[in-house]
Amino acid sequence: MRITLPSGTPAEIDLSVANPVMGLVIMPDIFGMRPLFDDLVAQLAREWKMAVIAIEPFPNQTLSADIAERMACVPLLSDDAILRDMHEAADALGVDRVGLMGFCMGGMYCHKAARSDRFARISSFYGMIHIPEGWMSSTQGDPLAYLEGGHADRVLAIIGSLDPYTPPDQVLELRAAGVTVQEYPEAVHGFAHDAARPAHRAHDAHDAFSRTRDWLLTS
Secondary structure (H helix, E strand, C coil): CEEECCCCCEEEEECCCCCCCCEEEEECCCCCCCHHHHHHHHHHHHHHCCEEEEECCCCCCCCCCCHHHHHHHHHHCCHHHHHHHHHHHHHHCCCCCEEEEEECHHHHHHHHHHHCCCCCCEEEECCCCCCCHHHCECCECCHHHHHHCCCHHHEEEEEECCCCCCCHHHHHHHHHHCCEEEEECCCCCCCCCCCCCCCCCHHHHHHHHHHHHHHHHCC
């Protein structure tokens, strides 16, 4: 079901599970809310017995599916506004314990959310470890800096060993900051959350989601 957060940001929410084991906020990739994430919200609510919500990363903007157009808009996003929406989404779930999961750009914002006390556990799928040069702006802080100053121990990073957005030297920095890293050999960017992508690796995707569920449920 679509709702609007107090900030005005659209979100897809599923509260159909009676007595959910916890809540889960999902931060989509750079292509934002679409049927893929509507389906994921419903699937995880059903299979993981959670209250689940996904939020639109580009509210109040009308963007095409052109990746260059969306890339150009990322520097205009605000870390504080994204975190506000994450908090409002968590509140909308109506449960005390809430986890956070995100993909690609959304995984980067999961790293940044480690500064918050609100999320019991966080899983970042191939989230950028340092802000890409083309995304730098006055409203964008560095993901690793947020991790180092926050709850890095609450974060599970799902990484593909061939992902140019998470190079090996930066993965070492993640580990040094206290992040738990699960690396998948031969996997490239975006290998887990969208079966329609050429990069999709079904076995690794199943394993990554299974590990994420276990991580989220761990006290």
